[in-house]
Amino acid sequence: MNKGRHLSLALGAIAAILVAVACQDTASSPGSITAGGFPPPKGGGGCANFRLTGGGRIDQRDHLGFAKSTPESHDFATFGFQARPTSACPPTDGSGNLEWQEHNPAEFGGGFSFHGTVTFFTTTNDETAGDSRCGRFGGFGRVKTRDGQTFDNVPFEVRHACDVDEPGVGNDHIAITIGVYSRHGILSGGNIQQHRLTGNI
Amino acid sequence: MALKILSALTLLAGAVQAQSVTGNAFGTYVNVAGIVSQSPVASLPSTGGMATGQADAFSVAGAVDGRWLNAVTTGAVDNKKTGAQSTSEVENVSAAGGAITADIVTAVATSYFGQFTGGNDATGSGFTNLVVNGVPVTTDVAPNTQVALPGVGYAVLNEQVPSGDGVTSWGMTVNMIHVVLQDALTGLTTGEVIIGSASSSVSR
16 A cells, blocks of 8 residues: 555656656747746855845836936836745745836847746845845746747846835846846836835735 | 833834835726726735736727736835835727827836835836827826817826825825716716826835
């Protein structure tokens, strides 16, 4: 009985792996956005004792300005997220969600929608490293392009989300990588806030 | 001594619990002669978190047509910082039988308390390639701009409704396109169409 059960579990596990591989194969041909097959980077950041929420819009692709792009360019992105560490650190596990809408038709798929689930949360390890106002998080998610393609298990990383001041417009900034898509800028709308872990998101 | 500490902790917890946030966002709302249709709504819990509502397309014949509807609201309550921010977007918009069209309609409503001050704003809201009554609108639309829609009624573009007392509460509602349908003979209101709506508020 137990042998049969063990065999059944083993076959189930193999089947699950095959399904997972098949899913990754299905999602592994998305052109310039690479999907599946590797985890987002967890290393490099330190333990964080805060959580982040945010939402809004970025237009300019640098940290120098926050003017809206020209209407004909459609060159802007909007977003919303909540993210936090979930365990005593280390490890740097995290939880939360992120929505990202890229409107530029010159970007992958003619623009896309992304919904991600947060799996890690740390302090930053890029040019904002050491800035206590900034956090870093990432995980996996689904890309739906404007030209009708869908890709699952796409890794993403918010390299930094920084709560510089209130209001967020013209102050806070965010940098994201989804596959090989990348964008960063100062908020032209919305806000990013850093909160204590005692909250309840 | 223990009783004093317990009392202080209770007061602190009460101060945090007294704070609240709200957030709502949706792509489209149509009320024609009492028949209501609405795209998915994102509603933020009063204690914060995140909510979303999406649809690939939404259409009510003669009233509204839109694609890639996306509504997101996030926020958190904290005795240091409290905030809520909502975003709504609709692409390929056509409203009121084509009297208003836009490539993208974006609404952003932000409300917050920092350590020392609070505020609200609708910055980031806007239209991409807006056309009203066949005329392209190439400049930013001022808040609460009213335009006539012959044979339909009128529309308020970039409708902004602030709320709160500015001390213990702040709030903002943004409706990027708010069409008021009127009877051509009597002028009575027969319905409304809202496209790109985002709202948020904080209080303590």
